[in-house]
Amino acid sequence: MIRPNRTHALRLLIAWAVLSVIGVVIGLQLSLPPGSQSQQSIDQSGLLKLMIILSTPVFVGVVLFILYSVFAFRQKRGALEDGPRSYGNLRLQVAWVAITAVVVLILAGIGISQLNAAANGTNFTSSSAPALATSGDVGTTEGHALQVQVIAQQWYFTYRYADYSGVESLHLMLPVNANVVFHITSTDVLHSFWAYQLGVKADANPGVDNVTYVTTLQTGSFTVRCAELCGIWHGAMSDTSGAVVSQADFATWITQLQKDNLSIPLPPYAPYYFPSPRVKGT
Amino acid sequence: MRLVVLVLTVGIFSGLLALFIGGFVIRVPESLTASPATVAQGSTPAQNAFIHLETVASVDTAITFPRPGDPNPSWVSYLPTTILKVPANSTVTVQIDQEDGASGLRNPFWAQAQGIVGGTFHMTYFDDQGNPQEGDFSSIPDPASAAHTFAIPDLGVFVPLEGISDAAPAGSMNVITFSFKTGKAGVYHWQCFVPCGAGTIYGNGGPMQTLGYMAGFLIVQ
Numbered sequence: 001m002i003r004p005n006r007t008h009a010l011r012l013l014i015a016w017a018v019l020s021v022i023g024v025v026i027g028l029q030l031s032l033p034p035g036s037q038s039q040q041s042i043d044q045s046g047l048l049k050l051m052i053i054l055s056t057p058v059f060v061g062v063v064l065f066i067l068y069s070v071f072a073f074r075q076k077r078g079a080l081e082d083g084p085r086s087y088g089n090l091r092l093q094v095a096w097v098a099i100t101a102v103v104v105l106i107l108a109g110i111g112i113s114q115l116n117a118a119a120n121g122t123n124f125t126s127s128s129a130p131a132l133a134t135s136g137d138v139g140t141t142e143g144h145a146l147q148v149q150v151i152a153q154q155w156y157f158t159y160r161y162a163d164y165s166g167v168e169s170l171h172l173m174l175p176v177n178a179n180v181v182f183h184i185t186s187t188d189v190l191h192s193f194w195a196y197q198l199g200v201k202a203d204a205n206p207g208v209d210n211v212t213y214v215t216t217l218q219t220g221s222f223t224v225r226c227a228e229l230c231g232i233w234h235g236a237m238s239d240t241s242g243a244v245v246s247q248a249d250f251a252t253w254i255t256q257l258q259k260d261n262l263s264i265p266l267p268p269y270a271p272y273y274f275p276s277p278r279v280k281g282t
Numbered sequence: 283m284r285l286v287v288l289v290l291t292v293g294i295f296s297g298l299l300a301l302f303i304g305g306f307v308i309r310v311p312e313s314l315t316a317s318p319a320t321v322a323q324g325s326t327p328a329q330n331a332f333i334h335l336e337t338v339a340s341v342d343t344a345i346t347f348p349r350p351g352d353p354n355p356s357w358v359s360y361l362p363t364t365i366l367k368v369p370a371n372s373t374v375t376v377q378i379d380q381e382d383g384a385s386g387l388r389n390p391f392w393a394q395a396q397g398i399v400g401g402t403f404h405m406t407y408f409d410d411q412g413n414p415q416e417g418d419f420s421s422i423p424d425p426a427s428a429a430h431t432f433a434i435p436d437l438g439v440f441v442p443l444e445g446i447s448d449a450a451p452a453g454s455m456n457v458i459t460f461s462f463k464t465g466k467a468g469v470y471h472w473q474c475f476v477p478c479g480a481g482t483i484y485g486n487g488g489p490m491q492t493l494g495y496m497a498g499f500l501i502v503q
Contacts, residue, residue: 236471264394
């Protein structure tokens with residue numbers, strides 16, 4: 001003879017298990033940002049997938065319990081009266097806190113390690129990074145990552161390639177299968193460099209050389225936006241012409257850029273550029 | 283009855299929640315929304331447009347396009363307006379009467395003209411001795427001599443505007459002429475890349491942050 005509480009629990013458990021599996025399966029079909037154009041975006045999408053796997057059962061459990069209670073323990077017609085007294089359940093409470101703590105700590109640990117990897121470039125050498133090539137391709141060996149400077153200005157980003165005598169470009173071009181080091185700075189106010197599909201977002205501050213890393217894996221275009229409110233045209237500070245291209249196309253492009261840059265009086269390449277004067281005129 | 287209301291309410295809310303989440307995350311496949319590419323007809327006559335602008339050190343010193351009653355007569359500005367309308371798929375010729383002195387580019391990269399027809403702009407200007415000169419240029423020789431730029435980032439158009447020489451006679455102007463091509467219809471933002479807002483931090487305040495002075499819209503229709 002099964003006690004009525006057991007019946008409720010059993011029903012809930014079965015419904016929870018079935019709906020959770022369905023929820024996770026549906027959740028994993030979603031196209032999660034930022035995609036798979038770089039190792040960093042794959043890592044970030046993976047983290048979101050993990051969060052779907054862990055949080056869907058929690059969400060389903062809470063909502064199911066509330067809805068089930070609303071229907072199963074509803075006050076029938078008749079006089080209003082107090083419900084049965086309920087007492088705390090120590091085992092349930094301990095389990096509840098412990099499971100929550102474990103889930104949150106696992107996510108925190110994974111998140112911190114990924115943040116750390118992104119901040120220090122250690123994900124360059126992770127096992128899923130592109131094979132270290134011995135050929136002359138750009139950015140494929142750890143010691144020779146492609147150095148790209150991102151210069152923010154109200155209201156446009158330009159890019160300088162330190163390895164190619166500091167030539168400057170209107171659009172961000174990167175070779176595929178390359179380790180890239182971004183040096184991000186600003187010539188005026190605070191901006192933020194956000195290359196959406198590459199999974200890169202980092203502050204662009206005047207007088208600061210902010211470093212972040214990306215490993216490109218797929219060719220294709222990407223969007224660059226400013227992610228820090230920086231003035232009246234902040235919303236227009238974007239460029240959809242960024243692209244990851246083949247190593248050969250990159251070589252052709254950078255050669256042409258060097259020719260085009262010959263007549264431009266660029267300042268020497270520096271980690272950052274101080275604007276002057278601080279207050280213009282009177 | 284109450285049960286029906288409850289079920290309906292829960293149903294509607296769940297549906298809305300699903301729509302909300304689904305709408306954010308699931309993308310409509312491109313094959314469902316794509317329309318056949320339109321190809322410009324060969325018989326369409328080539329359209330051309332002409333824009334005449336003036337850049338001044340302060341609105342109240344305007345020669346070509348005076349703007350009396352402007353709330354900020356001492357501000358640097360493009361005149362007569364910064365809302366420009368041009369036809370799509372056409373060649374737009376721009377003439378700018380540039381009367382302001384040099385401010386200097388924050389990023390010297392903008393000294394190079396980009397995205398204009400032929401790669402060069404025509405300029406009548408005054409040399410260091412105040413003698414009138416004329417020529418075609420792809421850049422200005424000294425980034426510090428720029429007064430303003432005319433730039434439409436989304437169209438890749440960037441044109442530096444040389445500051446008027448100190449030796450030039452009073453009331454004179456550099457006249458810069460260039461052309462660029464418009465593509466499909468849309469609203470494109472354009473702006474000056476020289477931080478020219480006098481009296482503000484790094485020159486980026488005032489007219490640089492206000493529609494109608496150093497920035498505006500190019501409406502392509």
